[in-house]
Amino acid sequence: MKKFLKWTLIVVGSLLVIGFLGFLYMIPPLTVIPQEEFINGTSAMHQTLDHIKNPVERLMAERGRYIVLTTGCSDCHTPQGEMGPIPEKFLAGGLALAADYAGTVYSRNLTPDPATGLGKRTDAQLMRTLRSGVFHTGRLINYRAMPWAGFSKMSDEDLRAVIAYLRNIKPVRHDIPDIKQTLNIAAPPHVEIFIPGDFAKHE
Amino acid sequence: MIRSKGGSLAILGIVALFLSHLLQAQPSLDLGKEIYMARCSMCHGTDGKGDGAPSRALNPKPRDFTSGKFKFRSTESGSIPTDDDLVRTVQSGLHGTSMIDWGALMSDDSIRAVIAYLKTFSRRFTNEKPKPVRVGTAIPSSKASIAAGKRVYEKLQCAKCHGDDGTGANAIQKEFTDDWGEPIRATSLTEPWAFRGGVTARDVYLRFRTGIDGTPMPSYKGSASDEEMWHLANYVLSLARKPVWAMSEQELKAFYDSQREWARNNPVAWGKYLVETKGCGDCHSPIREDGSMVRNLHLAGGQKWEVKPYATLYTANLTPDKETGIGALTDDQLRLAITRGIRRDGTRMLPFPMPWPSYASMSEEDVKAILAYLRSMPPIKNQIPERETPNIFSYLILKFRMLILKEGFPAFIYPGNAGMAQAGKEEQQ
Numbered sequence: 001m002k003k004f005l006k007w008t009l010i011v012v013g014s015l016l017v018i019g020f021l022g023f024l025y026m027i028p029p030l031t032v033i034p035q036e037e038f039i040n041g042t043s044a045m046h047q048t049l050d051h052i053k054n055p056v057e058r059l060m061a062e063r064g065r066y067i068v069l070t071t072g073c074s075d076c077h078t079p080q081g082e083m084g085p086i087p088e089k090f091l092a093g094g095l096a097l098a099a100d101y102a103g104t105v106y107s108r109n110l111t112p113d114p115a116t117g118l119g120k121r122t123d124a125q126l127m128r129t130l131r132s133g134v135f136h137t138g139r140l141i142n143y144r145a146m147p148w149a150g151f152s153k154m155s156d157e158d159l160r161a162v163i164a165y166l167r168n169i170k171p172v173r174h175d176i177p178d179i180k181q182t183l184n185i186a187a188p189p190h191v192e193i194f195i196p197g198d199f200a201k202h203e
Numbered sequence: 204m205i206r207s208k209g210g211s212l213a214i215l216g217i218v219a220l221f222l223s224h225l226l227q228a229q230p231s232l233d234l235g236k237e238i239y240m241a242r243c244s245m246c247h248g249t250d251g252k253g254d255g256a257p258s259r260a261l262n263p264k265p266r267d268f269t270s271g272k273f274k275f276r277s278t279e280s281g282s283i284p285t286d287d288d289l290v291r292t293v294q295s296g297l298h299g300t301s302m303i304d305w306g307a308l309m310s311d312d313s314i315r316a317v318i319a320y321l322k323t324f325s326r327r328f329t330n331e332k333p334k335p336v337r338v339g340t341a342i343p344s345s346k347a348s349i350a351a352g353k354r355v356y357e358k359l360q361c362a363k364c365h366g367d368d369g370t371g372a373n374a375i376q377k378e379f380t381d382d383w384g385e386p387i388r389a390t391s392l393t394e395p396w397a398f399r400g401g402v403t404a405r406d407v408y409l410r411f412r413t414g415i416d417g418t419p420m421p422s423y424k425g426s427a428s429d430e431e432m433w434h435l436a437n438y439v440l441s442l443a444r445k446p447v448w449a450m451s452e453q454e455l456k457a458f459y460d461s462q463r464e465w466a467r468n469n470p471v472a473w474g475k476y477l478v479e480t481k482g483c484g485d486c487h488s489p490i491r492e493d494g495s496m497v498r499n500l501h502l503a504g505g506q507k508w509e510v511k512p513y514a515t516l517y518t519a520n521l522t523p524d525k526e527t528g529i530g531a532l533t534d535d536q537l538r539l540a541i542t543r544g545i546r547r548d549g550t551r552m553l554p555f556p557m558p559w560p561s562y563a564s565m566s567e568e569d570v571k572a573i574l575a576y577l578r579s580m581p582p583i584k585n586q587i588p589e590r591e592t593p594n595i596f597s598y599l600i601l602k603f604r605m606l607i608l609k610e611g612f613p614a615f616i617y618p619g620n621a622g623m624a625q626a627g628k629e630e631q632q
Contacts, residue, residue, distance in 0.1 A: 024602040025595075030513075031551040035543045038560035055452040063459065070565045071481050072558035098613075101493050124307065132301040133257075138308045140245050144494040149260035150482035152301040156396055157447045158480075190492035192616040194556070 043069060045078065045090045047169050057164055064165025067158060076107045076146075079174075079198030086198070091166070092117070092174035096195040100187070102142035104180040106199050113171035126163050130154070139179070144192060175201040235320030238313055243321070246301065251324030256495035260484065263300050264385055271327030272382065272417050275400040280414040280422035282334040283327050289318045291401070299397035336412050339429035341404060344437040352438025355431045359423060364389040369442040382417040393444045407436040467568055474576025477569055478502075486556065487518045489620035497626045502577075503528070503585040505622035508556055511612035512601030515591040516556070517621045524582035527622070537574055541565075556614065585622035 046069050052058040078085040079094035093109040109117040125136040133141035133148035143149045187193055246255040246265040253267035275292055276284040293314045294306035322328040342348055366374040369392030381387045395402045400410055411432045414422030447455055466473035489497045489505045504520035520528040532547060539545040544552035544559035554560050604610040
C-alpha cells in the first residue's frame with residue numbers, strides 16, 4: 001500500500017513537473033495559433049466608420065483606415081498587456097523606445113481625446129509631425145523611433161486620409177509621459193530598445 | 204620687399220575687415236547657430252552638408268548649404284538667393300517634403316538669425332551678390348491667356364518631361380538625376396498643392412524665369428518673353444485637378460478607382476511608393492551607431508534584433524540577389540512571408556517584429572506591386588546569418604522569468620551589418 005502511494009506520488013509529481021515545463025515551453029503558443037487569429041485580432045481593433053455622416057470624409061477615412069492598418073501603426077501605438085495589444089486602448093499610445101543617442105520616448109496617443117490625444121491638434125500640425133517628425137511644441141522626433149522619413153514620401157492626399165481616419169476613431173483618455181533623456185535599462189552602448197507594455201501615467 | 208609689404212598690408216586689411224564683420228554680425232550669428240543646432244542640424248547636419256542622420260532615408264535630400272546652390276530663388280539662374288527668398292522657404296516650407304513651414308513655430312527674427320548663420324556655410328555668400336530678376340507686370344489669368352500659355356507649353360516642349368497633360372504620365376523622359384546624384388522626377392503640374400516653390404502665378408512664373416538650380420529644369424530667359432512666361436504660368440495653374448478633400452462623393456470614388464487602376468498598370472512605381480512609405484527599409488537595412496542608415500545596403504537586410512526569450516533575428520535581404528536575397532524565391536513564397544509570416548523553409552515567424560498580421564490586410568494588388576518593385580531593384584550580395592534560438596535550458600529559464608516572475612523583456616536592436624557585405628566607402632565619414 002505504502003509502495004503504491006509512493007509510486008503514485010512519483011508519477012503525479014513528475015507529470016506535474018513535465019506539465020509545468022511544457023507550460024513554460026509552449027505558452028504563449030505564438031507559432032502554433034493559426035495566423036488568422038493574429039490577422040483578425042489586428043484588423044478587428046480598427047473601427048467601422050459608418051458613423052461618419054459626410055460621405056467624402058467617410059471615403060477618405062476609409063482610405064486612411066486601410067493605410068493605418070497595413071502600415072502597422074498600431075504595433076507601436078497600441079499599448080500591450082499580458083495578452084498582447086489592448087483593444088480598448090487602440091492607438092492610445094504608451095509603448096517605449098529607447099536609444100542612447102535619443103533618450104526614451106513613448107508612443108503617443110493618436111485618438112481624438114482633447115486632453116491626452118490629438119483632439120486639439122490642427123491638420124497642419126499633424127501633417128508636420130507625420131512628414132517631418134516635428135511636434136506641435138517644436139520638439140524633433142528621432143526618426144528611428146517614429147519612421148517619419150518613410151511617411152514623408154506619402155502624398156498629401158494619403159496623409160490627409162490618415163488624419164481623417166484618426167479624427168474619427170474612439171477617443172481614449174490615456175496620458176503619455178513626455179520624452180525622458182536618461183535610460184533606465186542596462187544595455188550595451190549604441191543599442192535601440194523596444195519596450196512593449198503600457199507606460200501611461202497613472203490616473 | 205615692396206611686394207611683401209603690400210602683401211602684409213593686404214592681409215592686415217583683410218583681417219581687419221573680417222574682424223569688423225565678425226563683430227557686427229556676432230549677436231545674430233550666436234542666436235542663429237543656437238536655433239540651427241536645435242532645429243535644423245538634425246537633417247541638414249551640424250556643418251551644413253545636408254548629411255544629418257535621417258537624410259539618407261529622405262527624398263528630396265536636405266539642402267547642402269556648403270554648395271551655396273539653392274533651388275527656389277527670385278534671382279538669375281546660377282546666382283545665390285536673396286535673404287527674402289530664404290526667408291520664404293523657411294517660413295512656408297517646401298511643400299511635399301520634410302521641410303516644414305517653420306513660420307508657424309518661429310518668429311521672423313529667429314528665421315532671419317538662422318539664415319544669417321546658414322549663409323556662413325558657403326563662401327559664395329561673402330564673395331557674391333544675389334542678382335534679382337526683374338519680375339515684369341503680371342498678366343491676370345483669362346481664357347485667352349491660358350490659350351496663349353498652352354502654345355508656349357508646346358513651343359518650349361514642356362511635355363518632354365511633364366507630359367501632355369502635366370502629370371508626366373506620357374513624358375518622353377521620366378528619370379532624371381540632380382546635381383547631387385539623386386534620382387528626381389518632373390513635378391506633376393496637376394497637383395499645385397505640392398509645388399515646392401509656391402502656388403501663386405508669380406511663384407510659378409519665377410520657376411520659368413530663374414530655373415531650378417541643381418535640377419534639369421532650366422531658366423527660360425531668352426527662349427521665352429516675359430509675357431509668354433506669365434501666360435505659361437496661367438496655363439500651368441489651369442491644369443490643376445481637384446485635390447481629394449475638395450471632391451464630391453462620386454468624384455472621390457472615381458478618383459480612388461482610377462488610382463487603383465493606375466497602380467495595377469504601374470506595379471513597380473506603386474510598389475516603390477508602398478515599400479518607401481511603409482518603412483520596410485527601416486528594419487531591412489543595417490544602421491550605424493547613431494541610428495543612421497547604411498545607404499549602399501538599403502533593403503539588403505542585416506539588422507540584428509534580439510527578441511527575448513524567443514530568438515535573435517537578422518532581417519532578411521530583400522534585394523533580388525539569387526543566393527543571398529529574394530531572387531530565388533517564388534511569388535507565392537514571398538506572399539506567404541509578407542502576409543502569413545511563413546519563412547522559405549516553411550517555419551513560422553513570430554507575430555513581431557515583422558508586422559505580417561498587419562500586412563495581411565493588404566489588397567492582392569498592393570502585395571503584387573511590392574513584389575514587382577522588390578524584384579526590380581539592383582541585387583546586393585549580403586549573406587544574412589541564420590536566426591539563433593536559445594538552447595532549451597536557457598529558454599525555459601527565460602520563460603520562467605517571463606511567465607512566473609512577470610519580467611518584461613525589451614527587444615534590442617543592434618547597429619552594424621550582420622551580413623557579409625561591407626558598408627560603402629562614402630559611408631565611412
